[in-house]
Amino acid sequence: MALQPSKTPKGDRTRALVLDTALRLFLERGYEKTTMRAVAESCGVALGSAYYYFPSKERLIQAFYVRTHQDLMELSRPILQQEDGLQARLGGVLRAKIKTIMPYHAFAAVLFRTAGDPASPLHPFSEESEPVRRETIGLFREVIDGSSTPIPTTLRGELPTLLWLYHLGIILIWIHDVTPGCRRTYLLIDRSVELTVQLIEMLRSPLFRPVVKRMRNLIAEIHMGGVAG
Amino acid sequence: MALQPSKTPKGDRTRALVLDTALRLFLERGYEKTTMRAVAESCGVALGSAYYYFPSKERLIQAFYVRTHQDLMELSRPILQQEDGLQARLGGVLRAKIKTIMPYHAFAAVLFRTAGDPASPLHPFSEESEPVRRETIGLFREVIDGSSTPIPTTLRGELPTLLWLYHLGIILIWIHDVTPGCRRTYLLIDRSVELTVQLIEMLRSPLFRPVVKRMRNLIAEIHMGGVAG
């Protein structure tokens, strides 16, 4: 995670205090309006101390990613134990993802705006995001592997990464969703999961052999370029 | 374009001067390292004057979008006049797009990092981007309409927007492309255009009627939510 805990218990406590305070203030007044000075003051440490633990304001966001990711992993476990249809597994995990980030919807825009910036340590394809990305892709592999629905073997290797990209798309839509309770996002999850499962089932037909093969080559090319690699 | 040129010729000149200087400095030393003070100093106006024309540093980027977009429209005209196969038309326009933005590859990251931020006036789905977006989607409509390749009628309405999204994906890959001359991006354009055309042709089969219908509903849902609407 590269967010190395400090060496002493005291440091750990201070670190957690700063992070909790920051996330709370982000929720209360948004990211931009929360100054580092306010975070430090609000939890009774000096500005320099906050920077000792978090080298930049952005790093506080990374901690947020890690935190909600852990929530997702926990929420997913019972789902993957109980369900065995692909549709229920995939839909369950996606709904769980939205559930974990829902409290932060008000300032989600800022949290995810680095998504397009390869220079930022926070964008989903970056080195720093690698552990979380790997785990999430692994989660989608589990979604597939534990499912009773037969998967086209030619696509089995790539599918987890594709589903991860798909889940990024859902998050993008959630960011823009203004319906109460983000109903629309949940609706879109249901609809698109249905469609996705239908497509996956179709792709098993030998009719699609050439198209699937071409897709695989394309995905392999993209991987070589470093994206999602 | 909402980048209203000012009423007086003098203002016009100053405005253009600031913009040209800014883009030049962005090219020379990158976006982050170009300070507004440097832009102002470098073209002999006061800092406040630069801000009189561009209310924020970000707005200079918007001017860049508009400029390269105009380049694309011009480059596309001869292509669409000469080619009539879908593959040649789509591929030609996408290669032209990359050509127009290629000089800015070094700082492309920054230019496009707002892609995920709904709060920014610059992200592709925003109100301010609407004119450019509408024109670009129109360009893709022309790509389809003037093509000799038959298009599944059920998808004809949505296809331009889908192609526009696909072109955003290509740009995302280009941003991350480190191969000399961005060879990989051009290769991926060729490969993915081939695949896309093949998929479009397949979707004409009545076999796909239910899937296509479901896709249409899904896209309509997303439109209603405001994304790409």
Added chain:
DNA sequence: GTCTATAACCGGATAGAC
């Protein structure tokens, strides 16, 4: 070596005089 605190620095943005 681990942590805290204070005082700058730097650059984006704004106010208000002319």
Added chain:
DNA sequence: GTCTATCCGGTTATAGAC
């Protein structure tokens, strides 16, 4: 429409305390 002066907040330097 152009300027100067100033604010504001992220970030950094540094001096020391434990």
